[in-house]
Amino acid sequence: MDHFDALVVGGGINGAGIARDLAGRGWKVLLAEAQDLAAHTSSSSTKLIHGGLRYLEYYEFSLVRKALQEREVLLRSAPHIIWPLRFVMPHDPAMRPAWMIRIGLFLYDHLARRRVLPGSKGVKLRKSKLGEPLKPEFTRGFVYSDGWVDDARLVLLNALDARDKGAEVLTRSPVTAVQRSAEGWSARIATPQGERVVHARALVNAAGPWAESFLREVARPAQGEQLATKSLRLVKGSHIVVRRRFPHDHAYIFQNPDKRIIFAIPYEHEFTLIGTTDVELPDEALASQAKAQISHAEIDYLCAQASRYLAEPVRPADVVWSYAGVRPLLDDASGDPSAVTRDYLLETHTEGGAPLLSVWGGKITTFRKLAEDAADLIGQMLGERRKPWTAKASLPGGDLSAWIGTPRRPDRDFEQLQQAVFARHPYLSMPLLHRLCRAYGSRIARVLGASVRPDDLGQEVAPGLYEIELRYLMREEWACSAEDVLWRRSKLGLHYSEAERAAVAAWIAAHPCQ
Known part of the structure; x- marks a missing residue:
């Protein structure tokens, strides 16, 4: 039986990031992913490294500040797959007053230090190329900065770095059972080469949308013990891709009558990416490992909202590709899925047996900080605190x-x-x-x-x-x-x-x- 300091379950952005951080601190790590790396949620995002401008309306100042701080950390770590992107917000007085937007952008500019990304400004759309793709009634707008990321490759680079630092990475290898004892965790893994049994001192549950079901159905606690203490809200976010709708390199953020927003983003040179939706799913929606699918209603919604702003309407027949992912959001009792917090919670479990860390929620922009916090907690539970290191480190390919x-x-x-x-x-x-x-x-x-x-x-x-x-x-x-x-x-x-x-x-x- 192979022995590890930590078994990380889940090869999405959080699992790969945690495996990388732990391996870089010198622990022996095994990362097990049931399918391919980034097979689900982590390759189905809007592909933005952003603070989350709209979260300011929900007073999520701590989350926004944390995300804003991470933008330039990530830009420096992987300039090949992450780069600055300017966003245009056409002003619709029926949505939010201009003074509210200006205050929000002022906070967005100043909640964290910027060294690379330029600040926000106003723009007269009728006199700018940025206004040409829009309907003529949009005469003014605002421009601000965030970043773009190749989300699936971000996961991959974290896994590569974990492996380079000594971790073992298994793909297409579901963890079928884990048994807890005082000495550690015994895990059965169905690898392509056959079943493998390993022992780990600590277990990290980074199964994303399956984090709750993993604890209930795969992890075997001691008698009378309950490992699953949190609930997730599964919210599907879908995107459509159409042929390029504007020639410049800025993206758009559109405010919708339902108080949500969607983005229209230059994509793969020839296309425009439009998204996302927020559709709450029932718990049983993820009974299998099948990929989430966009619905006709979501396509209609995205087309309609983009067409409120763009001079050239977007029709369902224009869609050349679509994708959907399920966000595992921590249930905070919000009625509106759009208002559910995008922050993360790291839950530790040490009583009655070996250490367990479960990752609840999170967003791609804050994955590095989440991984750093998780590694700190693992070290604390193992009694071996080791220094964090990723804040100034490059991801593979990022040191030019x-x-x-x-x-x-x-x-x-x-x-x-x-x-x-x-x-x-x-x-x-x-x-x-x-x-x-x-x-x-x-x-x-x-x-x-x-x-x-x-x-x-x-x-x-x-x-x-x-x-x-x-x-x-x-x-x-x-x-x-x-x-x-x-x-x-x-x-x-x-x-x-x-x-x-x-x-x-x-x-x-x-x-x-x-």
Whole structure:
């Protein structure tokens, strides 16, 4: 039986982040994920690193400040997959008065220090390119800053860093049973190679939407003990993708009559991402590991709300792709799903047996801080407090110094990276160069290896996707299926035809992961 200091259950952003932090502090860690990394909620977000401007209305000042502080920490840690994004809020007097928005933006600018992101300002939409895609009745607006993230790759980079620091990462390996004792946790894991039994001194329940059911159905407490003491509200958030609706690089935030907001965001160069919804789900909705699906009503809602602002209406027939994820929000008795707190709670359990830590709630922007707090608590429960380290650390591919020298500004450093990579690999087309730099950052050398000419990339399995990259993804990034490659390791599936996606699937079937 293998022995670990901590078993982390769940390969979403919180589980991967906690495994990374624990491993970096020198503990022996095992991360077990039932499917692929970021297979559910953590690849289905709005893909923003943001403070949550609308949470100010619910007086969530602590949450907003914590998230605002994390924006630039994350920008510095992974400038290849995270970058600044400016947002335009057209002013609709029927929604919120201008003075309220100005106060909110003032707080947003000043609740945490900004070194990279510019502050907010007003804009006359009729005299700006930012107003051209909008209906003419929107004459004024406000512009502010947040950040964009490739959410699925953020999870992956945390898992890579955990592995680089000694953790073992198992994908497609559900934990089928865990038994608690005074000495630790005994766990059964159904790996692709067969059942594996491991022992861990501490257990971390980071199962996301399944955190509550994991404690009730998989974890076996001591007699008479109750491990599940919190309740989750499962709230589905859905998004639609349409062809590009505006040529500039700003995003929009639209206020809706129901007091919610939606975003319209430049996406994958050729598209616009619109979302999200808030639809409460019954507890039994996650009885299986099936992915959440957008409903026709949600598509209609997103189209209608975007069409209130955009001069060119958005119709259901325009939708080229959609996705949905289930947010595991901590039940705080709010009636409106939109008002449920996005903050997290870390619950410890030490009486009667080995340490247990359960993660309730959370949002992608605060994952690093959540992981740091979780590692502090694990150390406290194990009696081995060790120093935090992630606040100034880079994620894999995020340290660009080997390519560009001393990093200066995350947003400008990436441009230098592209120039340096092109100087070394001038045979790459500019679209391919940009995509590879965005995906892999300074790790691009691991992808391209010793290639010096186009032939070294191998067969072009689909447009812009070569064998050399597919082999890397399967060798180092746990990719085992076309879905892994086309929708989580990249978003190439959005650009490909059905035949091109099938070609990728056929290549992977002919070269199965080991």
